[in-house]
Every structure is written in C-alpha cells, then in structure tokens.
Amino acid sequence: MHDELTALAERLAALGDRPGVPCPDPVNAAMIRNWTQALGDTGDWSELAPPAMIQVWSMPGLGAARAGSIADEPLRLLDGAGFTGVVATNCDQTYDRYVRVGEALRSTMRFGGVTGPKKTAMGEGYFVTWFQSWWDEDGARVAEMLFRVLKFRPRGAPRRPSGGRYPLRPAIGPDTRFFWDGVDAGELRVQKCADCAALRHPPGPMCPECHSVERDHVVAAGRGTVHSYVVHHHPPVPGRTPPYVVAVVELDEGVRIVGNVNGCDPADVHVGMPVRLVFERMDDDLVLPQWTPLDAPDPEPPAPRPEGLDIALTPTFVIATALATRDHTPVHHDPALARAQGSQDIFLNILTTIGLVQRYALEREPGAELASIAVRLGAPAYAGDTLTLTGGPAADGTYTVRGLVSLGDHVTATVRFKEPHP
Numbered sequence: 001m002h003d004e005l006t007a008l009a010e011r012l013a014a015l016g017d018r019p020g021v022p023c024p025d026p027v028n029a030a031m032i033r034n035w036t037q038a039l040g041d042t043g044d045w046s047e048l049a050p051p052a053m054i055q056v057w058s059m060p061g062l063g064a065a066r067a068g069s070i071a072d073e074p075l076r077l078l079d080g081a082g083f084t085g086v087v088a089t090n091c092d093q094t095y096d097r098y099v100r101v102g103e104a105l106r107s108t109m110r111f112g113g114v115t116g117p118k119k120t121a122m123g124e125g126y127f128v129t130w131f132q133s134w135w136d137e138d139g140a141r142v143a144e145m146l147f148r149v150l151k152f153r154p155r156g157a158p159r160r161p162s163g164g165r166y167p168l169r170p171a172i173g174p175d176t177r178f179f180w181d182g183v184d185a186g187e188l189r190v191q192k193c194a195d196c197a198a199l200r201h202p203p204g205p206m207c208p209e210c211h212s213v214e215r216d217h218v219v220a221a222g223r224g225t226v227h228s229y230v231v232h233h234h235p236p237v238p239g240r241t242p243p244y245v246v247a248v249v250e251l252d253e254g255v256r257i258v259g260n261v262n263g264c265d266p267a268d269v270h271v272g273m274p275v276r277l278v279f280e281r282m283d284d285d286l287v288l289p290q291w292t293p294l295d296a297p298d299p300e301p302p303a304p305r306p307e308g309l310d311i312a313l314t315p316t317f318v319i320a321t322a323l324a325t326r327d328h329t330p331v332h333h334d335p336a337l338a339r340a341q342g343s344q345d346i347f348l349n350i351l352t353t354i355g356l357v358q359r360y361a362l363e364r365e366p367g368a369e370l371a372s373i374a375v376r377l378g379a380p381a382y383a384g385d386t387l388t389l390t391g392g393p394a395a396d397g398t399y400t401v402r403g404l405v406s407l408g409d410h411v412t413a414t415v416r417f418k419e420p421h422p
Ligand code: ZN
Pocket: 193, 194, 195, 196, 197, 198, 207, 208, 209, 210, 211, 212
C-alpha cells in the first residue's frame, strides 16, 4: 500500500491546480451577516467580506452534490488499508486581498503530498495535505488554504475521559437544597429532626423516628469509615475514568452517605478504612463532597482559566456557526450521530474556529489587515464547554492566538498582518 500511495501522491501532485470547486453565489451581504451574527463578530463588513470566511464561498450547501476533493483517492486508499480514523491537524489561510461584496469567485484544488507512516498520539498514520485557492474574475488569486489531515489506524484504546462540563448533575429540590447550599459553603450538612433531634441521610421530608416534618441540620465533622464499597470497572460512566471506588461511608455522627473514595489506589480501599471529607471541583459550577484516606493529601485544585475572550459553546452557537459557514456535516448539529461516531457531543467546525481566531485578532488590532492565519488543531471544542481565546503579539512580529477548552488546547494559531505589527 505504501508504494502505491507514494506513486499516487506523486501523480496527483504533478497535476497542479485542478478546477472544479464551484462558488455557488457571489460574495454577498446576506451570507456575511449570517456569519458575523453567528460568530459574534461586530466588525464593519459592509463592503468587504471577512477574510476567514473565504472557504464559505465554495461550500456546496445542503443537498448539493459535493465536488470531489483532489485528496479523495489517497484517502480512500488509506481507508482500505485500515487507516480509517481521520482528524484535521492544520488549516492555513493566506489572504492575497480581501474580497468585496458582489465579486464572483472560482476555486481550484491542488494536491500537496503524503507523509508517513508516523507514530502519533492517535495511532500510526499518514498526513495528507492539499491546497485550495480562490480566484477573482480577472484570474488573480485572492486566497489560498492549506489543509492537512491525519489518517490513522485507530488503536481501540479507551477513550479519554470526558472533560468540560461534568455530565452528571445533582437533582436539587426543596428537600435537598440545604445540602447543596452547604456544599457551596464548604460544609457537609446532615438533616436533623427539629423535634426529636434524630439525624437522617439521605434527606427527606419526614422524620422516620417521630414522623415530624420539622427539619433542621447539623454540619458533619467530615470524618468517617468505609462501611462498604464497590470498585466500578464497567460500564463507562460519562465524566469518570474507571476503575474508581464507590463507597458507603459511615460518618462519625452515625449516618451513612455514598461517595467516591479518591486519592488512593482502589486496591488499597478496605472496609473499616478511616476516611476524611474533601470537596472536589468537577467543573466551573459543580463541587461534590468526596472521600479520601485520612492521611492522603488534599486533591489539587484545577488550574485557573486564563483571562481572555470566553465563548460559551452552547448547542445554538455550535449549530448556528456550522450553518453560517455552510457546513452541514451532521457531527456539528446532530448529538446522537456525533456520539455514535465516538464524540462526546456536537463540536465546533474548523471554519468557525478560524473565524473566531480572526475575530479575536481584529478585536484587539482594529484596522489591521490580515495577511494569513495558520491554525494547528487540537482537542475538539464540544457543545457545553467554554472556548477561551488568549494571545497577543509575539517577538517575531506575528500574533499568536491560543484557544483553550477543558480538554486542553483546541487551537494554536499564528496570525500575520499586512502592515508591520506596531
Ligand atoms: Zn424526629
């Protein structure tokens, strides 16, 4: 397969620019407005199109026949050889000039090359690179894009634990609100009958001893022993990495409470083991009372998020931006299908990511003219997460933008302006 792939890559590269990616509509105000509104871009784009929108002009649209990509043949060959996984790694756009409303564009594609096999974090694979260019009516190039994907042999390794928003949320009602208010205040509250003073957990509306509905609570000291436990290996639970211990902990106050025992090897947990209360932050909003061996250190708090432009990746944002970039791939709007393909949820498309990098750079350097945006892609930006963009001028005159999600770096970008950066 390797020799066949190499020969095919050489043959395709020798073809040079191939026509055949239609731009269905001229550059127009309606599509620009959809795009700027979806991405939250407040720049003045009344005459010129946002440069990061360039690929949108040649997107075929829903139901339209997809123009064959110059890379289809090598990608199929890799599929057949077992390199069935695919992930985009790079998207570099160079802007010769901004395009104007009313211009009709055409687009060409050129094969770049294949490198590999290489060992990567995803598994062994090949990098496949191709180029797309856009041209004006006078035959002058207005933009070019490099696109690179990794085709890899999936290793069948366990999926990385889900990050972002912890997917399991407590149900909080009138009977349990005092408990979660206590967690917010750093207290483990145990319900107490206001008449007979009996303690009870889990909370309920009525005292099982005297049937009084008058309620109070005490604050537990946070010490107990493992009364019983299980080690959970299977099935997978969203947001948790097995194996982990689920224990019934008997508090020194006498009631029992269910929680995880963390901070030690599950094999070290035993009935009668002394444990102490720790509060573990699961995400930006949720803290859970958990347990750890009496002598274990406190869990490390998560690193604080950097200051930057926070973009809440609501499902509406993910879907609206996918549609505004004319990208109808179901993983960007159909949660069930995205999960069936091994994703945690629907996720941001690449055309939006590069548009957000443009937005971040131009909001900070208003009036500057973009020459290029080179994007290296990392962790997916799932619905429910927050994308935090940070960055600024680098020593070499470029502009660096980093986009962080809870799984790590979603994007690392190098932005170049036409004018020397002040
Ligand atoms: Zn009572």
